[in-house]
Amino acid sequence: MPAQTRANRPSLDAYWMPFTANRQFKAAPRLLVAAEGMHYTSEDGRRVLDGTAGLWCVNAGHGRRRIAAAVEHQLATLDYAPSFQMGHPIAFAFAERLGAIAPGGLDRVFFTGSGSESVDTALKIALAYQRAIGQGTRTRLIGRERGYHGVGFGGISVGGLVNNRRAFPLLPGTDHLRHTHDLARNAFVKGQPEHGADLADDLERLVALHGAETIAAVIVEPVAGSTGVLVPPKGYLERLREIATRHGILLIFDEVITGFGRLGAPFATDFFGVTPDLVTTAKGLTNGTIPMGAVFASRAVHDALMTGPENAIELFHGYTYSGHPVACAAGLATLDVYEEEGLLTRAAALQDHWHEAMHVLRGAPHVIDIRTIGLVAGIELAPRAGAPGSRAHAVFVDCFEKGLLIRVTGDVIALSPPLITERAQIDAMASMLGDALARAA
Numbered sequence: 001m002p003a004q005t006r007a008n009r010p011s012l013d014a015y016w017m018p019f020t021a022n023r024q025f026k027a028a029p030r031l032l033v034a035a036e037g038m039h040y041t042s043e044d045g046r047r048v049l050d051g052t053a054g055l056w057c058v059n060a061g062h063g064r065r066r067i068a069a070a071v072e073h074q075l076a077t078l079d080y081a082p083s084f085q086m087g088h089p090i091a092f093a094f095a096e097r098l099g100a101i102a103p104g105g106l107d108r109v110f111f112t113g114s115g116s117e118s119v120d121t122a123l124k125i126a127l128a129y130q131r132a133i134g135q136g137t138r139t140r141l142i143g144r145e146r147g148y149h150g151v152g153f154g155g156i157s158v159g160g161l162v163n164n165r166r167a168f169p170l171l172p173g174t175d176h177l178r179h180t181h182d183l184a185r186n187a188f189v190k191g192q193p194e195h196g197a198d199l200a201d202d203l204e205r206l207v208a209l210h211g212a213e214t215i216a217a218v219i220v221e222p223v224a225g226s227t228g229v230l231v232p233p234k235g236y237l238e239r240l241r242e243i244a245t246r247h248g249i250l251l252i253f254d255e256v257i258t259g260f261g262r263l264g265a266p267f268a269t270d271f272f273g274v275t276p277d278l279v280t281t282a283k284g285l286t287n288g289t290i291p292m293g294a295v296f297a298s299r300a301v302h303d304a305l306m307t308g309p310e311n312a313i314e315l316f317h318g319y320t321y322s323g324h325p326v327a328c329a330a331g332l333a334t335l336d337v338y339e340e341e342g343l344l345t346r347a348a349a350l351q352d353h354w355h356e357a358m359h360v361l362r363g364a365p366h367v368i369d370i371r372t373i374g375l376v377a378g379i380e381l382a383p384r385a386g387a388p389g390s391r392a393h394a395v396f397v398d399c400f401e402k403g404l405l406i407r408v409t410g411d412v413i414a415l416s417p418p419l420i421t422e423r424a425q426i427d428a429m430a431s432m433l434g435d436a437l438a439r440a441a
């Protein structure tokens with residue numbers, strides 16, 4: 001195939017782009033045509049430093065030959081095999097490898113095709129579990145304001161972002177904890193903020209309102225990413241765990257972003273030392289190469305469902321692509337790379353440098369908060385009057401044109417580079433972003 005350039009660009013009309021202002025984008029497109037290591041190449045031949053690991057997923061950096069070779073080999077050996085009442089060895093091998101590093105020892109693994117599918121799977125497992133242990137009145141699912149749990153009907157129902165919810169009917173029987181964002185008390189914090197552990201008591205409020213016997217599970221992102229990087233206050237997750245346990249409510253951590261080394265430990269579960277009952281993952285599971293997700297379940301949850309006659313299907317749930325052999329091959333090779341290069345803990349070594357580099361932007365024009373943890377930063381800008389989000393979007397476009405990929409949600413800029421990043425590249429991100437902020441109106 002000839003190199004993709006502006007001259008041979010395809011028509012942009014047919015592709016309905018996800019989470020994109022389609023008409024604005026197509027009037028001034030930003031196209032990426034190649035990637036290697038820490039950089040993308042844009043359609044016009046520029047190198048663009050990847051400040052976001054794609055969409056929080058390319059943790060080992062781009063163009064990993066080992067993953068490509070494993071995928072090629074698997075495609076040529078066993079391209080697809082069904083997983084319903086049939087199996088293929090590589091899915092079992094991958095689940096076992098994952099079990100060995102499982103968050104909090106949750107070593108029973110259900111494969112899905114994405115983060116959204118992982119979330120809906122975990123919610124359904126929670127409901128099935130409660131029913132299996134004789135708690136069938138527990139059908140309510142609790143999420144949190146500003147939470148993002150993908151785009152399935154389960155995920156948007158427990159999610160807390162209004163734009164993702166307002167056009168759609170939602171699951172009945174959901175409710176939401178208050179979010180933990182508190183600029184007045186917790187601005188410009190490195191790591192976990194001091195104030196707000198008591199916000200976990202909101203679960204007590206919902207128990208008092210609905211009755212514990214109606215609540216199956218509560219789902220939160222340990223560090224909320226897509227809502228603009230919200231770091232849990234010290235003690236918050238511990239308290240949530242304690243209250244959930246006391247009331248027989250399952251705790252689900254959505255680690256689609258935090259899984260696979262983002263915080264400097266393999267999972268946020270390990271980083272915070274708080275063990276939920278179910279963990280949802282995707283993204284970094286295959287280094288973003290082949291779509292795949294996985295739900296990690298405790299043995300207690302798993303075993304409670306392994307009952308009834310042996311010829312009965314225990315959980316009426318699964319996807320055509322659950323345990324897809326090519327995705328499993330990509331995942332196994334990804335784990336090899338992570339383990340050989342120490343990437344699941346590398347963010348811990350970079351953490352201090354990251355904090356310092358990002359917090360240099362304190363005092364840059366428009367910046368009202370900076371939040372950093374692991375290799376994640378949220379840089380919140382003051383919104384333009386009457387046009388929320390437009391300032392951050394302008395910074396995003398400017399950065400891209402100058403050679404840095406950042407991500408924005410509302411007026412929060414999020415950075416989450418591949419875990420292979422060098423310190424000099426972190427400095428470059430901060431400096432390029434600082435220049436863009438200085439130019440921003």
Ligand code: PLP
Binds near residue numbers: 115116151
């Ligand atoms: N959960 C969280 C915490 C996420 O950040 C995301 C995606 O960003 C999802 C779920 C949905 O994942 P996917 O886009 O793979 O469906």
